[in-house]
Amino acid sequence: MQFSICYGAYPTKDVFYHLEKVKEHKLDGLEFYRWWNLDVVKVEKEINRIGVGFNSICTNYISLVNKSNREEYKSCLLKTIETAKRLGVRSIISQTGDFLPGVPREIQLSTMIETLKQCSSFCEESGIVLEIEPLNSLIDHKNYFLTKSSEAVEVIKNVDSPNIKICFDIYHQQISEGNIINNITEYFNYINHFHFADNPGRTEPGVGELNYSNILTTIKNNNFNGFIGLECKYTKNTDKCIDDFKQKYINKILKEKICII
Template identity: 55%
Template sequence: MLKYSLCIGAYPGEDVITHLEKVKEHGFHGLEYYDWTELDLKEVAKAQRRIGVGIIATCTRSFNLVNPEMRELYLSGLTETIDACKRLGTTSIITQTGNVMIDAPIKMQQDAMIETLKRSAALCEESGMVLEVEPLNGLVDHEGHFLQYSDQAVSIIDQVNSPHVKLLFDVYHQQITEGNVIRNATNYQNRIHHYHMADNPG
């Protein structure tokens, strides 16, 4: 069964508590909040208990998966994010990949990404969380982003081969990048853990 969440910013200018109250009011299942480091975790956890809904997904601290020299920094940030998620009861962690390194072979960058995700999978497995890898479009919003295509993302996820590393399929980004949204979302549904829904354009 699909569960539905609201994203922070749906009510511009309103804080996380108001968004959680709106989630409850609309009968949704949770809130997606981008940057957990902005939060007072103790106060948010208290509010979640009072309201009866919580943050269901947040982003990890670092987004560079393609540079092996950044691996330990990435894993350290992921460990911090996992600890924060434990305090909030959050089970999904979103990551992007960082930009292409123009002076390094693509295969080297992809291999580095797979190795970092394998090590990330082990951390997530220990905590019962899922790391969601999100392709972003390079045409409008994220020029140079390494991971843009859903088939490329699925190939990488399959090589990681862990139920704790899945695909975040963003309809907006994938419509810009490749189209065929319904076909791809259907073909890859067993790798997809999370959908983002937004209009393109607009």
């Protein structure tokens, strides 16, 4: 498996500073969100110079559950795919949009599935994975449509493409549904990417209620070879937190013999 930090880990610092920190900490990538705010030509040059790059970016925040937004979503995704190819990015994260009042949930689900089906060929042709991300609607994203991992899996099954998968954000799923280890195990084949943060507070792993030693061991036991991103706030110096995470989790868990939880 590979590890990344997310843009914003070093508040007030630019994207190039973050890339240098990825290299300094011997991690594998940087997650960036709004690529459309970047000078892509300059970023490409700096990635080549520094020797590390982005592991994921987001596509534009356009509703997947509103049929009237379908063509705009597809157009923006195509632009995101072109940027991803240019920067060597292998996964694109998509949010789903908010629940539409007055529209049956089943209709919104079928709209999302159909839009993703129409997008799947773009992803398959490019070799890039599009990840839909369930988020919690209780604290951080009021009225967000997709909150449960089980529903996300049903969407993926209906789209039926190897290039449409899930970004499983453990912080959000702890708030939305709990049962983290069982859900990771049950839905593992549909997950392309994990986000780590503790709860409450979306802080770095190890300061809240989640047992990240057991969670990471579960992911390891399933032979995961994708990215795990630290998408969290830090309760102390960012460099210290990253070093602690590497020591407590990466260096310790990944060197242990596989055990059954």
